[in-house]
Amino acid sequence: xxxxxxxxxxxxxxxxxxxxxxxxxxxxxxxxxxxxxxxxxxxxxxxxxxxxxxxxxxxxxxxxxxxxxxxxxxxxxxxxxxxxxxxxxxxxxxxxxxxxxxxxxxxxxxxxxxxxxxxxxxxxxxxxxxxxxxxxxxxxxxxxxxxxxxxxxxxxxxxxxxxxxxxxxxxxxxxxxxxxxxxxxxxxxxxxxxxxxxxxxxxxxxxxxxxxxxxxxxxxxxxxxxxxxxxxxxxxxxxxxxxxxxxxxxxxxxxxxxxxxxxxxxxxxxxxxxxxxxxxxxxxxxxxxxxxxxxxxxxxxxxxxxxxxxxxxxxxxxxxxxxxxxxxxxxxxxxxxxxxxxxxxxxxxxxxxxxxxxxxxxxxxxxxxxxxxxxxxxxxxxxxxxxxxxxxxxxxxxxxxxxxxxxxxxxxxxxxxxxxxxxxxxxxxxxxxxxxxxxxxxxxxxxxxxxxxxxxxxxxxxxxxxxxxxxxxx
Ligand code: AAO
Numbered sequence: 001x002x003x004x005x006x007x008x009x010x011x012x013x014x015x016x017x018x019x020x021x022x023x024x025x026x027x028x029x030x031x032x033x034x035x036x037x038x039x040x041x042x043x044x045x046x047x048x049x050x051x052x053x054x055x056x057x058x059x060x061x062x063x064x065x066x067x068x069x070x071x072x073x074x075x076x077x078x079x080x081x082x083x084x085x086x087x088x089x090x091x092x093x094x095x096x097x098x099x100x101x102x103x104x105x106x107x108x109x110x111x112x113x114x115x116x117x118x119x120x121x122x123x124x125x126x127x128x129x130x131x132x133x134x135x136x137x138x139x140x141x142x143x144x145x146x147x148x149x150x151x152x153x154x155x156x157x158x159x160x161x162x163x164x165x166x167x168x169x170x171x172x173x174x175x176x177x178x179x180x181x182x183x184x185x186x187x188x189x190x191x192x193x194x195x196x197x198x199x200x201x202x203x204x205x206x207x208x209x210x211x212x213x214x215x216x217x218x219x220x221x222x223x224x225x226x227x228x229x230x231x232x233x234x235x236x237x238x239x240x241x242x243x244x245x246x247x248x249x250x251x252x253x254x255x256x257x258x259x260x261x262x263x264x265x266x267x268x269x270x271x272x273x274x275x276x277x278x279x280x281x282x283x284x285x286x287x288x289x290x291x292x293x294x295x296x297x298x299x300x301x302x303x304x305x306x307x308x309x310x311x312x313x314x315x316x317x318x319x320x321x322x323x324x325x326x327x328x329x330x331x332x333x334x335x336x337x338x339x340x341x342x343x344x345x346x347x348x349x350x351x352x353x354x355x356x357x358x359x360x361x362x363x364x365x366x367x368x369x370x371x372x373x374x375x376x377x378x379x380x381x382x383x384x385x386x387x388x389x390x391x392x393x394x395x396x397x398x399x400x401x402x403x404x405x406x407x408x409x410x411x412x413x414x415x416x417x418x419x420x421x422x423x424x425x426x427x428x429x430x431x432x433x434x435x436x437x438x439x440x441x442x443x444x445x446x447x448x449x450x451x452x453x454x455x456x457x458x459x460x461x462x463x464x465x466x467x468x469x470x471x472x473x474x
Contacts, residue, residue: 014374024086027358034089047064047069095185122165231252273399299339310371403416423457
């Protein structure tokens with residue numbers, strides 16, 4: 001099915017938002033492979049509008065001009081080299097696929113790959129798409145042709161999202177052009193796709209497009225007959241007619257309620273016990289793509305409000321660590337650049353729309369304007385924990401006041417203390433032995449007794465997290 005990632009048991013995707021392909025290839029080799037990451041989600045790799053009048057914002061990449069692999073992050077050659085180098089160290093590549101629409105109305109000129117285009121005329125010769133490939137005006141029920149009312153399904157799927165020219169997904173020609181784009185990437189060795197604005201596409205159109213895709217490339221190390229991995233961006237927080245379950249037939253869906261649940265739970269540990277709330281319509285674990293924040297809601301775009309981001313410092317460390325320790329959903333970590341202006345592009349972009357490379361400091365952290373949450377000590381260690389306990393369920397739940405702890409089957413034990421000060425003997429469910437505490441880098445050793453109990457201690461304000469596991473090499 002479309003909901004299975006092929007990662008040899010690795011359990012975490014990292015979104016390297018706005019990174020260049022050459023830098024991602026380096027990061028796969030020097031960090032992501034050794035740390036046990038499953039895959040990288042890219043920023044959109046295809047040709048996009050170049051919007052100098054707004055300072056080359058990050059969101060120019062959500063205005064496609066063609067499906068040429070030529071973007072702010074790099075050329076086709078650089079893309080192919082990245083895919084090969086990442087695959088070689090077992091890190092897979094996932095494309096952010098913007099296929100609901102092309103550029104906004106009012107945009108014209110040359111895209112990042114040199115193709116001409118004119119949004120007002122619905123003319124995109126780089127594909128080519130012309131006016132008959134866009135949703136007919138009379139199919140959109142709103143007065144101005146835009147999406148104003150999320151309560152009207154026809155409007156959400158047939159009108160223009162924030163002025164973006166809406167492709168007609170019922171057309172065979174459009175479906176084939178999108179499938180050709182996906183197949184080009186699959187043949188290069190890509191594993192999967194995040195489908196942008198999937199809420200604004202009819203599930204039947206997605207089913208038709210995905211049905212035209214090739215199996216994953218065996219030369220890139222995928223098993224024969226493996227289907228691409230698809231997750232769909234559907235913002236469903238209740239209260240609208242379009243719900244995530246409409247998309248379960250075509251893969252996974254983004255679970256935005258998880259972001260809120262984590263933020264509420266870190267604020268009040270008493271709420272951590274009900275992170276997965278089926279009564280609220282949250283996707284079942286094998287259909288959910290979960291994350292603490294994403295590139296939109298970290299800066300007040302789609303689905304914002306009650307979300308932890310890197311700006312929350314140690315609260316963010318706690319939220320992501322808890323999410324990684326939990327057994328719900330397939331996990332994606334956000335990796336950001338610092339920003340105050342919510343439109344600002346990546347470091348270097350104000351200089352003619354270029355992108356600077358991250359600087360890797362001696363202590364493993366990033367500089368040059370990049371946050372690199374995926375390199376934060378506790379977060380990167382918890383990526384290893386999630387791999388080691390994969391397939392087990394939560395047991396031995398303990399939560400009193402500002403402390404929480406639980407085991408993952410008999411394979412691992414996690415604890416977290418809001419104020420970084422905790423000492424308690426707890427049942428770990430694990431075999432007797434001496435274990436390395438991961439977050440301390442084995443500076444602390446933990447003894448599990450014959451009855452499964454162990455003395456659990458946390459004395460660390462900045463990273464108030466504890467993790468031990470069987471089969472962790474620490
Ligand atoms: C830019 C300019 C626009 C201009 C346009 C065209 O900003 O002024 O009109 O160009 O020239 C990104 C940026 C946009 C940018 C666009 C194109 O965010 O600002 O527009 O690139 O350059 C909806 C969609 C969802 C979408 C989200 C932003 O459903 O798919 O809007 N996300 C994706 C990407 C995103 C990208 C695009 C789509 C477009 O991840 O980066 O846009 O490719 C409700 C609805 C949601 C809706 C939000 C947005 O959410 O439910 O479906 O998302 O509203 O307003 C509570 C509610 C929650 C509600 C939310 C509102 O949390 O519970 O349901 O409040 O925040």
